Amino acid sequence: MLSQELGEPVLTVSGLWFSYPDRPNVLKDISLKVMPGERVGLIGPNGAGKTTLFLGLCGVLKPSTGEIVVLGKPVVNGDFRPEVALVFQNPDDQLFCPSVWDDVAFGPQNTGLSKDEVEARVKKALSIVAGSELADRPVHHLSEGEKRIISIAGVLAMRPQLVIYDEPSANLDIRSRRRLIRLLQASKETILVASHDLELVLEVCNRVVLMDKGSIIADGNPREVMGDDRLMEAHGQEKPHSLVPHQIPHRHSK
Amino acid sequence: MKLRIDEYSNLDSPFHRWDARHKLIGLMALIFAFSFVRDLRMLLAMVVVTVIIYIISKLPVSFLLRRLRYPSFFLLAVVLTLPFLSGQTIIMSIGSLDLRQEGLLAALLIATRFLSILTIGLVLFSTTPFLTNIKAMRALGLPAIMADMALLAFRYLQEIGQDLQRMQTSMRLRGLRKRRLSIRGLRILAWLSGSILVRSYEQSEWVYKAMILRGYGHAPHPRGEFHTHSRDVIALCVILTIAAGFIGGDILLGHGSAALLQ
Numbered sequence: 001m002l003s004q005e006l007g008e009p010v011l012t013v014s015g016l017w018f019s020y021p022d023r024p025n026v027l028k029d030i031s032l033k034v035m036p037g038e039r040v041g042l043i044g045p046n047g048a049g050k051t052t053l054f055l056g057l058c059g060v061l062k063p064s065t066g067e068i069v070v071l072g073k074p075v076v077n078g079d080f081r082p083e084v085a086l087v088f089q090n091p092d093d094q095l096f097c098p099s100v101w102d103d104v105a106f107g108p109q110n111t112g113l114s115k116d117e118v119e120a121r122v123k124k125a126l127s128i129v130a131g132s133e134l135a136d137r138p139v140h141h142l143s144e145g146e147k148r149i150i151s152i153a154g155v156l157a158m159r160p161q162l163v164i165y166d167e168p169s170a171n172l173d174i175r176s177r178r179r180l181i182r183l184l185q186a187s188k189e190t191i192l193v194a195s196h197d198l199e200l201v202l203e204v205c206n207r208v209v210l211m212d213k214g215s216i217i218a219d220g221n222p223r224e225v226m227g228d229d230r231l232m233e234a235h236g237q238e239k240p241h242s243l244v245p246h247q248i249p250h251r252h253s254k
Numbered sequence: 255m256k257l258r259i260d261e262y263s264n265l266d267s268p269f270h271r272w273d274a275r276h277k278l279i280g281l282m283a284l285i286f287a288f289s290f291v292r293d294l295r296m297l298l299a300m301v302v303v304t305v306i307i308y309i310i311s312k313l314p315v316s317f318l319l320r321r322l323r324y325p326s327f328f329l330l331a332v333v334l335t336l337p338f339l340s341g342q343t344i345i346m347s348i349g350s351l352d353l354r355q356e357g358l359l360a361a362l363l364i365a366t367r368f369l370s371i372l373t374i375g376l377v378l379f380s381t382t383p384f385l386t387n388i389k390a391m392r393a394l395g396l397p398a399i400m401a402d403m404a405l406l407a408f409r410y411l412q413e414i415g416q417d418l419q420r421m422q423t424s425m426r427l428r429g430l431r432k433r434r435l436s437i438r439g440l441r442i443l444a445w446l447s448g449s450i451l452v453r454s455y456e457q458s459e460w461v462y463k464a465m466i467l468r469g470y471g472h473a474p475h476p477r478g479e480f481h482t483h484s485r486d487v488i489a490l491c492v493i494l495t496i497a498a499g500f501i502g503g504d505i506l507l508g509h510g511s512a513a514l515l516q
Binding site (some may be wrong): 055058060077080082085086088090092093094095096097098099102107110111139140154158213226 | 384385405408409410412413430451459460461463464465466467468470471472
């Protein structure tokens with residue numbers, strides 16, 4: 001909290017390199033700073049290193065070299081940092097408790113809170129994602145959209161200050177996607193969103209980072225970065241539809 | 255694939271209302287008592303107690319019959335072989351096969367114990383949601399890691415079943431037909447099994463990461479909230495008395511019939 005009050009970065013990544021045993025240099029010299037309240041979109045082709053970067057930021061993977069500092073404290077591999085939360089791409093990887101209530105309560109229970117505090121956190125998190133009516137449902141009875149919002153509730157219940165979303169709109173129908181966008185737009189935390197859904201990134205984020213082959217290629221205003229045809233195409237992307245000048249205007253029914 | 259062991263856990267009966275911890279202790283004690291019985295004179299009482307418990311639980315008979323279907327194959331093997339292979343006293347000859355008294359009595363004892371224990375076990379696990387049973391075990395001292403493993407198994411068996419179904423559908427849509435046992439069929443089965451195993455292993459790695467990121471192992475997990483009422487204790491005392499009666503009765507009767515079985 002103190003770092004945020006003083007205007008210090010929530011996240012500082014310096015000279016990060018990472019290799020898997022069978023894949024060298026998945027991340028190459030990544031340096032990044034994220035300030036409090038920023039909504040950063042991370043775009044890039046498959047294999048660019050986005051998920052690997054996220055796992056490093058959370059302390060799940062240990063970098064080969066480099067440093068990651070979150071809220072003024074270096075990230076140590078294996079440490080539990082409830083102030084940083086990751087929403088996985090596949091909600092089934094994250095929803096491992098049999099019931100919704102148990103899953104959302106899982107994180108707060110691991111921080112040693114009292115039963116009443118856990119209950120309050122679960123209720124609050126479920127209400128934020130508009131999922132209160134799902135509390136008693138078995139997880140395997142949820143639809144994809146419901147699983148997504150409950151997986152978000154599960155991390156929000158820990159009251160993180162930095163929330164990382166890995167492909168949050170994958171497999172969602174239009175209604176669920178819109179619900180997710182509204183949720184992300186209303187969130188008070190600093191967020192990082194990796195997504196191939198460039199329209200979502202445009203709607204939600206105020207900064208975008210383009211990655212490719214383990215390196216950061218561009219970092220800046222979403223409209224400027226994603227509006228650059230050559231840049232986007234050179235790195236396996238396309239300009240989002242809403243940034244394409246329209247030859248034929250949209251007709252809206254009255 | 256759906257785990258349906260607790261599909262009737264939403265009914266209303268004295269067993270459904272019984273506190274899960276007390277029910278676990280009481281019915282497990284009864285199961286142990288049944289397994290202790292060796293005197294054939296106790297078998298009728300065992301059957302009567304089992305039937306009464308099942309009736310009180312209000313579980314459908316069809317549910318019991320469905321659940322007994324596969325275990326019955328094992329029982330059938332015992333019942334069909336033991337009377338012809340065990341014992342000295344021949345009571346009847348069928349062709350070249352001799353029906354022996356000791357083997358017949360042993361088969362009767364095994365079958366009755368098996369069916370009674372299985373029925374009581376069904377009542378135990380079908381009158382309480384699976385999750386509540388795990389929490390009750392944890393409250394009674396089951397190591398947290400074993401409880402967590404049971405919960406994760408319950409959760410992800412559904413996923414594995416769905417994955418398997420999807421893969422089988424995909425195979426059918428690409429022309430695979432059920433054939434008699436063949437080398438190719440076995441190979442395909444091996445591929446399918448291997449794929450499921452690899453996927454499950456990879457998913458387990460992701461699940462573990464998700465658990466660690468939400469603090470698993472960081473603080474002791476709270477025990478489940480259970481409340482004891484006087485009726486729970488009374489029911490436990492009744493069942494424990496019955497269990498003690500079976501053990502005591504079997505000892506008092508001096509394993510009379512057991513001597514015949516040796």
